[in-house]
Amino acid sequence: MRKKGDLPTKDCASCGRPFAWRKKWERVWDEVRYCSDRCRAEAKRGKDAADAPGRS
Numbered sequence: 873m874r875k876k877g878d879l880p881t882k883d884c885a886s887c888g889r890p891f892a893w894r895k896k897w898e899r900v901w902d903e904v905r906y907c908s909d910r911c912r913a914e915a916k917r918g919k920d921a922a923d924a925p926g927r928s
């Protein structure tokens with residue numbers, strides 16, 4: 873049960889900070905893992921670096 877006006881939140885998988893639901897995520901909220909495009913890019917870059925060191 874949620875209070876009226878409350879939005880769902882998640883913890884960002886990159887920076888670990890909680891972030892709240894946004895309108896732009898209404899269709900993909902279950903898949904959202906990062907608070908921002910920046911964090912998503914950071915996480916992706918980190919993964920890529922681990923998979924293929926030296927690659928930019």
Ligand SMILES: [Zn+2]
Binds near residue numbers: 885886888889
């Ligand atoms: Zn984040």
